[in-house]
Amino acid sequence: MIMASKLIIYLVLPTFLLIFFYSTLLPFQTTTTSKIPILTPSPCDLFKGKWILDPTRKPMYDSSCPFHRNSWNCIRNGRENMGRINSWKWVPERCDLNRVDPDRFLNSMKNKNIGFVGDSLNENFLVSFLCVLRMADNSAKKWKRKGAWRGAYFPKFNVTVAYHRAVLLAKYEWQAKQPQLSDHEDVKGIYRVDVDIPADDWANISDFYDVLIFNTGHWWGYDKFPKETPLVFFNNGQPIHPPLDMLDGFKVVLENMVSHIEKTVPKKTLKFWRLQSPRHFHGGDWNQNGSCLFHDPLEESQLDLWFDLSNDGVNKEARKWNHLIEETLKGTSIRTLDVTHMSEFRADGHPAIWLGKKDAVAVWGQDCMHWCLPGVPDTWVDILTQLISYNLEKG
Ligand SMILES: *[C@@H]1O[C@H](CO)[C@@H](O)[C@H](O)[C@H]1NC(C)=O
Ligand SMILES: *[C@@H]1O[C@H](CO)[C@@H](O)[C@H](O)[C@H]1NC(C)=O
Ligand SMILES: *[C@@H]1O[C@H](CO)[C@@H](O)[C@H](O)[C@H]1NC(C)=O
Secondary structure, X not given: OHHHHHHHHHHHHHHHHHHHHHHHHHHHHHHHHHHOOXXXXXXXXXXXXXXXXXXXXXXXXXXXXXXXXXXXXXXXXXXOOHHHHOOEEEEEOOOOOOOOOHHHHHHXXXXXXXXXXXXXXXXXXXXXXXXXXXXXXXXXXXOOOOOOOEEEEEOOOOEEEEEEEOOOOEEEEEEEOOHHHOOOOOOXXXXXXXXXXXXXXXXXXXXXXXXXXXXXXXXXXXOOOOOOOOEEEXXXXXXXXXXXXXXXXXXXXXXXXXXXXXXXXXXXXXXXXXXXXXXXXXXXXXXXXXXOOOOOOOOHHHHXXXXXXXXXXXXXXXXXXXXXXXXXXXXXXXXXXXXXXXXXXXXXXXOEOOOOOOOHHHHHOOEOOOOOOOOHHHHHHHHHHHHHHXXXXXX
Protein backbone atom coordinates (compact mmCIF):
# COMPACT_ATOMS: atom_id res chain seq x y z
CA MET A 1 0.00 0.00 0.00
CA ILE A 2 2.60 2.48 1.09
CA MET A 3 4.74 1.62 -1.90
CA ALA A 4 1.80 2.09 -4.23
CA SER A 5 0.89 5.52 -2.89
CA LYS A 6 4.53 6.59 -3.06
CA LEU A 7 4.61 5.48 -6.64
CA ILE A 8 1.52 7.52 -7.39
CA ILE A 9 3.14 10.59 -5.86
CA TYR A 10 6.26 10.07 -7.94
CA LEU A 11 4.23 9.69 -11.11
CA VAL A 12 1.47 12.18 -10.54
CA LEU A 13 3.44 15.03 -9.03
CA PRO A 14 5.75 15.62 -12.01
CA THR A 15 2.73 15.56 -14.30
CA PHE A 16 1.02 18.24 -12.25
CA LEU A 17 4.15 20.30 -12.13
CA LEU A 18 4.38 20.12 -15.90
CA ILE A 19 0.77 21.16 -16.27
CA PHE A 20 1.28 24.06 -13.87
CA PHE A 21 4.41 25.06 -15.66
CA TYR A 22 2.70 25.21 -19.01
CA SER A 23 -0.46 26.82 -17.69
CA THR A 24 1.57 29.66 -16.21
CA LEU A 25 3.75 29.95 -19.28
CA LEU A 26 1.14 29.97 -22.00
CA PRO A 27 -1.20 32.80 -20.99
CA PHE A 28 1.82 34.73 -19.85
CA GLN A 29 3.38 34.81 -23.30
CA THR A 30 0.22 36.03 -24.93
CA THR A 31 -0.54 38.77 -22.43
CA THR A 32 2.82 40.43 -21.81
CA THR A 33 2.50 42.94 -24.59
CA SER A 34 -1.16 43.79 -24.11
CA LYS A 35 -0.72 44.09 -20.34
CA ILE A 36 1.69 47.03 -20.46
CA PRO A 37 -0.53 49.98 -19.61
CA ILE A 38 -0.14 52.41 -22.47
CA LEU A 39 -1.00 55.38 -20.28
CA THR A 40 1.64 54.60 -17.70
CA PRO A 41 4.72 55.78 -19.56
CA SER A 42 7.39 54.44 -17.30
CA PRO A 43 10.76 52.95 -18.07
CA CYS A 44 9.34 49.49 -17.44
CA ASP A 45 6.35 47.58 -16.16
CA LEU A 46 6.61 47.68 -12.39
CA PHE A 47 3.49 45.60 -11.92
CA LYS A 48 4.78 42.30 -13.30
CA GLY A 49 7.28 40.39 -11.27
CA LYS A 50 7.66 38.21 -8.22
CA TRP A 51 8.14 38.37 -4.47
CA ILE A 52 11.57 37.31 -3.27
CA LEU A 53 12.46 36.68 0.35
CA ASP A 54 15.20 39.00 1.54
CA PRO A 55 15.91 38.35 5.24
CA THR A 56 17.85 41.62 5.55
CA ARG A 57 14.81 43.69 4.58
CA LYS A 58 13.22 45.62 7.44
CA PRO A 59 10.10 47.79 7.60
CA MET A 60 10.68 51.55 7.42
CA TYR A 61 8.43 52.38 10.39
CA ASP A 62 7.03 50.60 13.43
CA SER A 63 3.93 50.51 15.63
CA SER A 64 4.62 53.98 17.04
CA CYS A 65 3.78 55.90 13.86
CA PRO A 66 1.11 58.41 14.97
CA PHE A 67 -0.88 57.96 11.76
CA HIS A 68 -1.69 54.29 12.34
CA ARG A 69 -5.26 53.09 12.42
CA ASN A 70 -5.55 50.65 15.32
CA SER A 71 -6.93 47.66 13.46
CA TRP A 72 -4.13 47.74 10.84
CA ASN A 73 -1.34 48.26 13.36
CA CYS A 74 -0.36 44.60 13.25
CA ILE A 75 2.89 44.89 15.21
CA ARG A 76 1.06 46.45 18.14
CA ASN A 77 -1.75 43.91 17.79
CA GLY A 78 0.73 41.04 17.98
CA ARG A 79 0.27 39.54 14.54
CA GLU A 80 2.55 36.54 14.09
CA ASN A 81 5.18 36.64 11.43
CA MET A 82 5.43 40.41 10.95
CA GLY A 83 9.17 40.11 10.38
CA ARG A 84 8.69 37.59 7.60
CA ILE A 85 5.73 39.47 6.07
CA ASN A 86 8.00 42.49 5.70
CA SER A 87 10.95 40.55 4.34
CA TRP A 88 9.37 39.91 0.94
CA LYS A 89 10.65 42.20 -1.76
CA TRP A 90 8.74 42.82 -4.98
CA VAL A 91 11.09 42.36 -7.93
CA PRO A 92 9.71 43.53 -11.29
CA GLU A 93 10.67 41.41 -14.27
CA ARG A 94 12.77 43.84 -16.25
CA CYS A 95 13.80 46.59 -13.87
CA ASP A 96 14.55 47.55 -10.31
CA LEU A 97 12.06 48.88 -7.89
CA ASN A 98 13.93 50.96 -5.38
CA ARG A 99 12.60 51.70 -1.97
CA VAL A 100 11.37 55.24 -1.68
CA ASP A 101 13.83 57.70 -0.18
CA PRO A 102 11.35 59.81 1.82
CA ASP A 103 13.67 62.79 2.13
CA ARG A 104 14.47 62.92 -1.57
CA PHE A 105 10.88 62.36 -2.53
CA LEU A 106 9.50 65.08 -0.24
CA ASN A 107 12.20 67.47 -1.45
CA SER A 108 11.04 66.93 -5.00
CA MET A 109 7.45 67.54 -3.89
CA LYS A 110 8.09 70.84 -2.04
CA ASN A 111 4.93 73.03 -1.95
CA LYS A 112 2.91 70.27 -3.56
CA ASN A 113 0.00 68.20 -2.28
CA ILE A 114 -1.11 64.62 -2.83
CA GLY A 115 -4.70 63.45 -2.40
CA PHE A 116 -6.32 60.01 -2.16
CA VAL A 117 -10.02 59.64 -2.95
CA GLY A 118 -11.99 56.43 -2.49
CA ASP A 119 -12.71 53.68 0.03
CA SER A 120 -10.88 52.32 3.07
CA LEU A 121 -8.36 50.51 0.90
CA ASN A 122 -7.13 53.92 -0.25
CA GLU A 123 -7.08 54.96 3.40
CA ASN A 124 -4.95 51.87 4.09
CA PHE A 125 -2.61 53.05 1.28
CA LEU A 126 -2.54 56.59 2.71
CA VAL A 127 -1.59 55.43 6.22
CA SER A 128 1.34 53.50 4.78
CA PHE A 129 2.39 56.58 2.78
CA LEU A 130 2.17 58.90 5.80
CA CYS A 131 4.19 56.58 8.03
CA VAL A 132 6.88 56.20 5.34
CA LEU A 133 7.09 59.96 4.62
CA ARG A 134 7.20 60.81 8.31
CA MET A 135 10.66 59.22 8.45
CA ALA A 136 11.89 62.38 6.69
CA ASP A 137 9.94 64.84 8.84
CA ASN A 138 8.90 63.78 12.30
CA SER A 139 7.30 67.16 12.89
CA ALA A 140 4.49 65.94 10.59
CA LYS A 141 1.08 66.94 11.92
CA LYS A 142 -2.39 65.52 11.45
CA TRP A 143 -4.30 67.46 8.81
CA LYS A 144 -8.08 67.37 8.25
CA ARG A 145 -9.51 70.09 6.05
CA LYS A 146 -11.38 70.59 2.80
CA GLY A 147 -13.47 67.46 3.34
CA ALA A 148 -10.45 65.28 4.14
CA TRP A 149 -11.12 62.33 6.42
CA ARG A 150 -7.50 62.08 7.51
CA GLY A 151 -4.13 63.29 6.36
CA ALA A 152 -0.86 64.90 7.36
CA TYR A 153 1.05 68.09 6.77
CA PHE A 154 4.84 67.91 6.48
CA PRO A 155 6.08 71.35 7.57
CA LYS A 156 9.72 70.79 6.56
CA PHE A 157 8.62 70.49 2.94
CA ASN A 158 5.25 72.28 2.92
CA VAL A 159 3.60 69.13 1.60
CA THR A 160 0.12 67.87 2.46
CA VAL A 161 -0.97 64.26 1.88
CA ALA A 162 -4.59 63.44 2.67
CA TYR A 163 -7.46 61.02 2.10
CA HIS A 164 -10.99 61.97 1.08
CA ARG A 165 -13.48 59.26 1.89
CA ALA A 166 -15.91 58.64 -0.97
CA VAL A 167 -16.65 54.92 -1.05
CA LEU A 168 -18.71 54.98 -4.27
CA LEU A 169 -17.05 58.18 -5.59
CA ALA A 170 -20.51 59.40 -6.63
CA LYS A 171 -22.76 61.16 -4.13
CA TYR A 172 -25.12 58.83 -2.30
CA GLU A 173 -27.58 59.23 0.54
CA TRP A 174 -30.08 57.23 2.54
CA GLN A 175 -33.74 57.84 1.76
CA ALA A 176 -36.49 56.35 3.92
CA LYS A 177 -39.08 54.26 2.14
CA GLN A 178 -40.73 55.99 -0.80
CA PRO A 179 -43.40 53.75 -2.28
CA GLN A 180 -43.20 55.25 -5.77
CA LEU A 181 -39.57 54.20 -6.09
CA SER A 182 -40.09 50.53 -5.41
CA ASP A 183 -42.85 47.99 -5.70
CA HIS A 184 -41.19 45.68 -3.22
CA GLU A 185 -42.83 45.37 0.20
CA ASP A 186 -39.60 44.30 1.89
CA VAL A 187 -37.65 47.42 0.89
CA LYS A 188 -36.99 49.54 4.00
CA GLY A 189 -35.54 52.43 2.09
CA ILE A 190 -32.97 53.11 -0.58
CA TYR A 191 -29.53 54.52 -1.05
CA ARG A 192 -29.95 57.11 -3.74
CA VAL A 193 -26.83 57.37 -5.92
CA ASP A 194 -26.52 60.43 -8.14
CA VAL A 195 -24.32 59.00 -10.87
CA ASP A 196 -23.48 62.45 -12.24
CA ILE A 197 -22.54 64.16 -8.95
CA PRO A 198 -19.26 63.53 -7.10
CA ALA A 199 -19.56 62.98 -3.34
CA ASP A 200 -19.28 66.24 -1.34
CA ASP A 201 -16.02 65.08 0.28
CA TRP A 202 -14.06 65.55 -2.91
CA ALA A 203 -16.35 67.79 -4.96
CA ASN A 204 -14.10 70.84 -5.02
CA ILE A 205 -10.65 69.67 -4.05
CA SER A 206 -8.91 69.34 -7.39
CA ASP A 207 -7.27 72.79 -7.34
CA PHE A 208 -5.52 71.93 -4.10
CA TYR A 209 -3.78 68.74 -5.22
CA ASP A 210 -0.95 68.18 -7.67
CA VAL A 211 -1.39 64.41 -7.60
CA LEU A 212 -4.67 62.52 -7.10
CA ILE A 213 -5.15 58.78 -6.60
CA PHE A 214 -8.67 57.44 -7.02
CA ASN A 215 -10.28 54.10 -6.32
CA THR A 216 -13.67 52.53 -5.75
CA GLY A 217 -14.80 48.92 -5.62
CA HIS A 218 -15.07 47.41 -2.18
CA TRP A 219 -18.52 48.78 -1.42
CA TRP A 220 -20.09 47.49 -4.61
CA GLY A 221 -21.63 44.33 -3.18
CA TYR A 222 -24.92 42.99 -1.93
CA ASP A 223 -23.46 42.58 1.54
CA LYS A 224 -23.18 46.38 1.86
CA PHE A 225 -26.39 47.10 -0.04
CA PRO A 226 -28.80 44.14 0.27
CA LYS A 227 -32.17 44.09 -1.46
CA GLU A 228 -33.97 45.56 1.58
CA THR A 229 -31.78 48.69 1.32
CA PRO A 230 -30.64 48.74 -2.30
CA LEU A 231 -28.73 51.26 -4.37
CA VAL A 232 -31.06 53.17 -6.69
CA PHE A 233 -29.36 55.15 -9.44
CA PHE A 234 -30.36 58.69 -10.40
CA ASN A 235 -29.18 60.82 -13.28
CA ASN A 236 -29.96 64.50 -13.69
CA GLY A 237 -32.08 64.32 -10.52
CA GLN A 238 -34.36 61.57 -11.87
CA PRO A 239 -34.36 57.83 -11.19
CA ILE A 240 -32.86 55.95 -14.13
CA HIS A 241 -35.42 53.76 -15.96
CA PRO A 242 -35.35 50.85 -16.17
CA PRO A 243 -33.49 50.63 -12.82
CA LEU A 244 -29.85 49.52 -13.06
CA ASP A 245 -28.49 46.53 -11.20
CA MET A 246 -25.29 46.91 -9.25
CA LEU A 247 -22.94 45.96 -12.08
CA ASP A 248 -24.52 48.39 -14.55
CA GLY A 249 -24.74 51.04 -11.85
CA PHE A 250 -21.01 50.61 -11.21
CA LYS A 251 -20.30 51.07 -14.94
CA VAL A 252 -22.42 54.21 -15.22
CA VAL A 253 -20.90 55.74 -12.07
CA LEU A 254 -17.38 54.99 -13.34
CA GLU A 255 -18.09 56.57 -16.72
CA ASN A 256 -19.55 59.67 -15.11
CA MET A 257 -16.84 60.09 -12.48
CA VAL A 258 -14.05 59.56 -15.00
CA SER A 259 -15.55 62.12 -17.34
CA HIS A 260 -16.04 64.51 -14.40
CA ILE A 261 -12.34 64.12 -13.50
CA GLU A 262 -11.30 64.67 -17.11
CA LYS A 263 -13.40 67.84 -17.30
CA THR A 264 -12.70 69.46 -13.93
CA VAL A 265 -9.25 68.37 -12.74
CA PRO A 266 -6.56 70.66 -14.15
CA LYS A 267 -4.37 69.16 -16.90
CA LYS A 268 -1.18 69.61 -14.88
CA THR A 269 -2.49 67.41 -12.06
CA LEU A 270 -1.11 63.85 -12.17
CA LYS A 271 -4.02 61.45 -11.98
CA PHE A 272 -3.84 57.81 -10.97
CA TRP A 273 -6.48 55.15 -10.55
CA ARG A 274 -5.49 52.39 -8.17
CA LEU A 275 -6.90 49.09 -9.41
CA GLN A 276 -8.55 46.68 -6.99
CA SER A 277 -6.86 45.40 -3.89
CA PRO A 278 -7.60 41.65 -3.72
CA ARG A 279 -9.12 39.99 -0.67
CA HIS A 280 -8.02 36.59 0.65
CA PHE A 281 -10.94 34.93 2.39
CA HIS A 282 -10.29 31.20 2.54
CA GLY A 283 -13.01 28.67 3.26
CA GLY A 284 -15.89 31.17 3.17
CA ASP A 285 -16.63 34.85 2.78
CA TRP A 286 -16.00 37.43 5.52
CA ASN A 287 -19.35 36.63 7.18
CA GLN A 288 -18.92 32.86 6.79
CA ASN A 289 -15.83 32.36 8.93
CA GLY A 290 -13.51 33.00 5.99
CA SER A 291 -9.92 33.05 7.21
CA CYS A 292 -6.42 34.06 6.08
CA LEU A 293 -4.01 32.53 8.56
CA PHE A 294 -1.24 32.15 6.01
CA HIS A 295 2.48 32.22 6.70
CA ASP A 296 3.68 32.79 3.16
CA PRO A 297 2.55 34.38 -0.11
CA LEU A 298 0.61 32.21 -2.55
CA GLU A 299 2.37 30.56 -5.45
CA GLU A 300 1.79 31.99 -8.91
CA SER A 301 0.08 28.71 -9.89
CA GLN A 302 -2.55 29.22 -7.15
CA LEU A 303 -3.66 32.68 -8.21
CA ASP A 304 -6.17 31.73 -10.90
CA LEU A 305 -7.79 29.22 -8.59
CA TRP A 306 -8.39 32.01 -6.07
CA PHE A 307 -9.22 34.88 -8.38
CA ASP A 308 -10.19 33.80 -11.88
CA LEU A 309 -13.81 34.63 -12.62
CA SER A 310 -14.46 31.18 -14.08
CA ASN A 311 -13.77 29.59 -10.69
CA ASP A 312 -16.44 31.75 -9.04
CA GLY A 313 -14.53 31.97 -5.75
CA VAL A 314 -15.40 34.36 -2.91
CA ASN A 315 -12.56 36.73 -3.84
CA LYS A 316 -13.27 37.09 -7.55
CA GLU A 317 -14.60 40.67 -7.51
CA ALA A 318 -11.14 42.29 -7.79
CA ARG A 319 -10.59 41.00 -11.32
CA LYS A 320 -14.25 41.53 -12.21
CA TRP A 321 -14.22 45.24 -11.29
CA ASN A 322 -10.77 45.70 -12.83
CA HIS A 323 -12.07 44.70 -16.27
CA LEU A 324 -14.69 47.45 -16.10
CA ILE A 325 -12.32 50.05 -14.68
CA GLU A 326 -9.62 49.42 -17.29
CA GLU A 327 -12.23 49.56 -20.05
CA THR A 328 -13.51 52.94 -18.76
CA LEU A 329 -10.04 54.46 -18.35
CA LYS A 330 -8.92 53.67 -21.91
CA GLY A 331 -8.02 56.85 -23.77
CA THR A 332 -8.15 59.09 -20.69
CA SER A 333 -5.33 60.97 -18.97
CA ILE A 334 -5.71 58.83 -15.82
CA ARG A 335 -2.89 56.36 -15.27
CA THR A 336 -3.57 52.97 -13.73
CA LEU A 337 -1.77 51.81 -10.63
CA ASP A 338 -2.18 48.11 -11.18
CA VAL A 339 -1.36 46.71 -7.76
CA THR A 340 -3.83 43.83 -8.12
CA HIS A 341 -1.56 41.10 -9.47
CA MET A 342 1.30 41.71 -7.04
CA SER A 343 -1.11 41.84 -4.12
CA GLU A 344 -2.93 38.64 -5.16
CA PHE A 345 0.10 36.70 -3.94
CA ARG A 346 -0.04 38.17 -0.46
CA ALA A 347 -2.57 36.05 1.41
CA ASP A 348 -0.14 36.34 4.33
CA GLY A 349 -0.35 40.14 4.62
CA HIS A 350 -3.75 40.83 6.20
CA PRO A 351 -4.58 41.57 9.85
CA ALA A 352 -6.65 38.31 10.00
CA ILE A 353 -7.48 37.72 13.70
CA TRP A 354 -5.02 40.30 15.04
CA LEU A 355 -7.36 43.27 15.11
CA GLY A 356 -6.44 44.78 18.46
CA LYS A 357 -9.89 44.27 20.00
CA LYS A 358 -11.02 41.18 21.82
CA ASP A 359 -14.47 40.82 20.24
CA ALA A 360 -13.66 42.09 16.77
CA VAL A 361 -13.28 38.67 15.14
CA ALA A 362 -16.49 37.33 16.73
CA VAL A 363 -18.42 40.37 15.47
CA TRP A 364 -16.80 41.13 12.10
CA GLY A 365 -14.94 37.98 11.23
CA GLN A 366 -11.30 38.02 10.22
CA ASP A 367 -9.98 40.95 8.25
CA CYS A 368 -8.62 39.42 5.05
CA MET A 369 -9.24 42.59 3.06
CA HIS A 370 -7.21 45.44 4.55
CA TRP A 371 -3.45 45.10 4.93
CA CYS A 372 -1.17 45.00 7.92
CA LEU A 373 1.05 48.06 8.25
CA PRO A 374 3.94 47.96 7.82
CA GLY A 375 3.23 45.59 4.95
CA VAL A 376 2.16 45.21 1.35
CA PRO A 377 0.98 48.85 0.77
CA ASP A 378 4.55 50.00 1.53
CA THR A 379 5.44 48.44 -1.83
CA TRP A 380 2.53 50.30 -3.45
CA VAL A 381 4.15 53.45 -2.02
CA ASP A 382 7.50 52.56 -3.62
CA ILE A 383 5.75 52.20 -6.97
CA LEU A 384 3.56 55.30 -6.66
CA THR A 385 6.48 57.53 -5.67
CA GLN A 386 8.63 56.16 -8.50
CA LEU A 387 5.86 56.91 -11.01
CA ILE A 388 5.22 60.38 -9.56
CA SER A 389 8.91 61.26 -9.73
CA TYR A 390 9.20 59.89 -13.25
CA ASN A 391 6.20 61.84 -14.50
CA LEU A 392 7.15 65.08 -12.74
CA GLU A 393 10.67 64.97 -14.16
CA LYS A 394 9.24 64.36 -17.60
CA GLY A 395 7.18 67.52 -17.03
C1 LIG B 1 3.01 75.97 0.56
O1 LIG B 1 2.45 75.37 -0.60
C2 LIG B 1 1.32 76.03 -1.08
C3 LIG B 1 0.81 75.20 -2.26
O2 LIG B 1 0.35 73.96 -1.80
C4 LIG B 1 1.63 77.43 -1.49
O3 LIG B 1 0.47 78.10 -1.92
C5 LIG B 1 2.23 78.17 -0.32
O4 LIG B 1 2.65 79.45 -0.74
C6 LIG B 1 3.43 77.41 0.23
N1 LIG B 1 3.91 78.06 1.44
C7 LIG B 1 5.18 78.37 1.59
C8 LIG B 1 5.51 78.98 2.92
O5 LIG B 1 6.02 78.18 0.73
C1 LIG C 1 -18.50 72.83 -5.36
O1 LIG C 1 -18.41 73.99 -6.16
C2 LIG C 1 -19.57 74.26 -6.93
C3 LIG C 1 -19.27 75.44 -7.84
O2 LIG C 1 -18.69 76.49 -7.14
C4 LIG C 1 -20.74 74.52 -5.98
O3 LIG C 1 -21.91 74.74 -6.70
C5 LIG C 1 -20.93 73.28 -5.09
O4 LIG C 1 -21.94 73.52 -4.13
C6 LIG C 1 -19.65 72.90 -4.38
N1 LIG C 1 -19.85 71.64 -3.71
C7 LIG C 1 -19.45 71.41 -2.47
C8 LIG C 1 -19.79 70.08 -1.88
O5 LIG C 1 -18.81 72.21 -1.81
C1 LIG D 1 -18.71 30.03 12.05
O1 LIG D 1 -18.12 29.42 13.17
C2 LIG D 1 -18.93 29.40 14.32
C3 LIG D 1 -18.10 28.89 15.50
O2 LIG D 1 -17.31 27.80 15.12
C4 LIG D 1 -20.16 28.54 14.04
O3 LIG D 1 -21.02 28.54 15.17
C5 LIG D 1 -20.91 29.15 12.83
O4 LIG D 1 -22.00 28.32 12.48
C6 LIG D 1 -19.99 29.30 11.63
N1 LIG D 1 -20.67 30.05 10.59
C7 LIG D 1 -20.70 29.69 9.31
C8 LIG D 1 -21.46 30.55 8.39
O5 LIG D 1 -20.11 28.69 8.91
